[in-house]
Amino acid sequence: MLLKDKVAVVTGAAKGIGKCIVTEMTKQGAKPVILDFDDRAGLDLEEELKRDGADPLFVKTNVADYASLCGAKEAVIKKYGRVDVLVINAGVSRKMSIGEITVDEWNWVLGINLTGSFYTIKAFHGEFLKKNRDDPGKIIFISSGSAITGTGGGCHYAASKAGQHGLMRTVAKELGPHSVNVNAIAPRVIMTDIFDHLYPTEESRNKLLEKIPIGRFGLPEDVAKLACFLAGPDSGYVHGQIILADGGRTY
Template sequence: MGLLDGKIAVVTGAASGIGRSIATHYAGEGATVVVADLNVEAAEGVAAQLRQTAPESMAVQVNVTSKVSCQALYETVYQRYGRIDIVGNNAGVSTMNRIVDLTEEEWDFNMNVNAKGVFLCTQAALPYLIEQGGGRIINTASMAGKRGTPLLAHYAASKWAVIGFTKSTALEVAEHGITVNCVCPGFVKTSMQDREIVWEGQLRGMDPADVYDEYIRLTPMKRIQTPDDVARIYVFLASHLADFVTGEAVDVTGGADLV
């Protein structure tokens, strides 16, 4: 018996990184998973692996910055399975720059994917969750959504938006039996972090290896976080164990948010 037996879960940005780990853990707990990603070929690869334990899982291409694409995603899922239990809004991007050099394109890129994407996917999924009388929405925010973060002001702003949107949505939909929460990771070992270490090194005049070591020093548990560390909290929030948890921004940082 898994914690998510029989559930239908949609995870955006699920072709790699944190999203892939969330999808894998969901399937391991008995859920059928829709691997939603802009990179549909990579999503198909993940879905093929998930079908070893969750045979009805599938991949769907989605552009979370497009209302039409988000609506099409949830129409496809509902037509295929007849219900939607878990909405995992995980798709995200980042760039790094000093505010004086930050371009509008960088600002818009981060806000459109990280914040607008959560809004559009939530809006597309809610009619189905309301009609069936319940469900879970879980958004990926960030430790940067709770504190100032040099070189990431635009990214931080997008993640603060996710937290505010999560709490507000939770209040609106609680009467329908829907919980809405977000997860705030710290320094997570992903391909995104690999790029950020290089960018930060260039902007600060540091070797990327020294930036990586600094991340470890800033984490009281003295290791870099893994996508699995995040995914396990996603499982908890999607399960019956979190029936009475809503509007929360759960820190999963190894204590880095306390430093």
């Protein structure tokens, strides 16, 4: 098991890619922490993981609220006394043109995707300063290929995801000397609720499929398995990288 007894905190973990990451990390022996503001889905997942014999923790958390994240960190430390893996995954997207994006809409997307990423790092940062070669840490941002291509969501989404890349690179510089690997996975077209919203029709999906050399849409498991590798012991020299999970579509 790659992650035996590692405490793995995942934001936006109640559904979609985050849920799959938590589930795969649990299969790899991790103690899973589900942070999400959807308490019904979060509690359901906590129950599901308990039934499978794991020791999970769900904390209702809004990543756009720093105090909420500080409370979540306290709850994690109270239960497990440590954090080993942090996956910054919570995110929202809406496909809109610049003209359609209001100031409130811009602030909402940036507030969750980018400021929420900073709040998450800030709340958990002290735990990662304690890491060392014998007890390394791992931080993984789930960004998006939109940061590179400008496609997929609106300009607010692409800007928020590009901002995550800058944040990731600085965190990598600061926490690398503490034996914390920091990387980003940039998925494109993974089949979750966001995908259903962005590509609602058969026609839009078929058009998209033609652009993916590997010939299928991505699955949450494609991202989750990569996240497990980055969280595990074999990724020690992968640091400050943006790894596209896109079936070859971008390059």
